[in-house]
Amino acid sequence: MTDMFTISTLATIDPVVRASATLGLTLDRADTVVITHDILEGGVRRTVADASGVLETTITPLAHACVSCAIREDVLPTLVGLRRRDAWQHAVVALPVTAEPAPLVRLLDAALSPDGSLAGAAFGTVTAVVDGTHLHDDAFSDQWLSDVGRALHEDDDRVVAEALAPILAAADLIVMSGDQPICEEAFAVADHLRGDGARVIGAALSELSAVMLGRAHGRGKDCLERADPLRPPRRTPRDRAGVWTLRLSSDRPFDAGRLRENLHRLADHRVRARGHFWIASRPGAACIWEEAGGQLSVGEVGTWEGRRPRTEILVTGMGDERDTIAQAFAAALSSPADAPSEDRLDDWFGEADGSEADAA
Numbered sequence: 635m636t637d638m639f640t641i642s643t644l645a646t647i648d649p650v651v652r653a654s655a656t657l658g659l660t661l662d663r664a665d666t667v668v669i670t671h672d673i674l675e676g677g678v679r680r681t682v683a684d685a686s687g688v689l690e691t692t693i694t695p696l697a698h699a700c701v702s703c704a705i706r707e708d709v710l711p712t713l714v715g716l717r718r719r720d721a722w723q724h725a726v727v728a729l730p731v732t733a734e735p736a737p738l739v740r741l742l743d744a745a746l747s748p749d750g751s752l753a754g755a756a757f758g759t760v761t762a763v764v765d766g767t768h769l770h771d772d773a774f775s776d777q778w779l780s781d782v783g784r785a786l787h788e789d790d791d792r793v794v795a796e797a798l799a800p801i802l803a804a805a806d807l808i809v810m811s812g813d814q815p816i817c818e819e820a821f822a823v824a825d826h827l828r829g830d831g832a833r834v835i836g837a838a839l840s841e842l843s844a845v846m847l848g849r850a851h852g853r854g855k856d857c858l859e860r861a862d863p864l865r866p867p868r869r870t871p872r873d874r875a876g877v878w879t880l881r882l883s884s885d886r887p888f889d890a891g892r893l894r895e896n897l898h899r900l901a902d903h904r905v906r907a908r909g910h911f912w913i914a915s916r917p918g919a920a921c922i923w924e925e926a927g928g929q930l931s932v933g934e935v936g937t938w939e940g941r942r943p944r945t946e947i948l949v950t951g952m953g954d955e956r957d958t959i960a961q962a963f964a965a966a967l968s969s970p971a972d973a974p975s976e977d978r979l980d981d982w983f984g985e986a987d988g989s990e991a992d993a994a
Contacts, residue, residue: 642758662843743854766810795927829860891975899962909947914974
């Protein structure tokens with residue numbers, strides 16, 4: 635087998651963009667093979683194509699309810715088989731529309747390790763391809779994916795912004811394409827929502843193979859760190875073209891009662907927010923905050939594992955909510971002079987562990 639076999643990932647929320655992107659990748663380079671997955675009723679369709687045309691199409695019935703699991707189970711043996719054929723230097727895995735790349739990247743990162751099934755191959759790049767003419771709307775959109783025909787499965791209750799946010803956060807490269815000139819606001823949104831070390835470029839889809847496959851190899855761990863809400867971006871982008879990012883940061887935890895009281899002012903906005911926090915009544919629990927398109931998701935992700943607990947959330951928006959959010963954040967924090975209020979968060983996190991009071 636050739637020593638050069640690079641595996642890249644392509645993610646998007648637009649079926650037309652994905653179709654054009656994958657077609658361009660297969661036609662532009664004879665050394666590239668593209669694996670595309672689509673969700674069908676009761677199954678997953680895998681299509682493998684290169685410059686010569688479609689090489690295979692396979693439909694696998696779903697053995698369980700986890701669509702993303704089924705795709706991941708199919709990807710590795712497919713890539714191993716394609717690599718053994720020694721016919722291509724690049725493989726691109728085109729994810730289903732609106733699927734986030736981090737779960738696949740986690741799988742590839744393990745498989746590319748010295749004792750993994752793809753040992754010796756290289757990690758390429760994680761590329762988000764977006765319609766730049768709509769990005770400044772899509773990034774904060776509260777439209778349900780099911781209403782615009784882009785739901786990943788029948789139980790997919792995300793809005794457009796929820797699907798786009800983790801794709802932008804994890805990508806090494808964000809490619810802005812479109813039939814119309816891309817406005818400055820769209821570039822500003824992409825810059826504010828990209829992860830550390832990622833690039834944003836404007837390019838026609840006909841140029842995708844050059845900008846995506848021509849860059850240096852990436853690292854799966856970089857993508858996974860960018861996608862980890864316990865590692866919010868180090869940079870706070872400057873205000874630009876009406877787009878702002880607010881870093882809410884404190885060594886103090888939220889007070890459960892004050893968080894409840896201020897939640898509407900803090901979270902009921904069409905913004906993108908992500909980060910981590912802790913609660914005075916649950917000091918040992920590391921909690922994450924994910925918000926997009928007016929939808930908020932919070933949860934525990936274990937303990938702080940020796941790290942100092944901290945509350946840090948980055949909020950990006952284009953409206954006039956900035957001061958309201960900052961004031962609500964300050965009001966929701968615990969006061970050093972007061973005892974923590976009653977927890978009252980069982981409906982968010984489950985029943986508090988009585989041992990947590992000793993975990994601070």
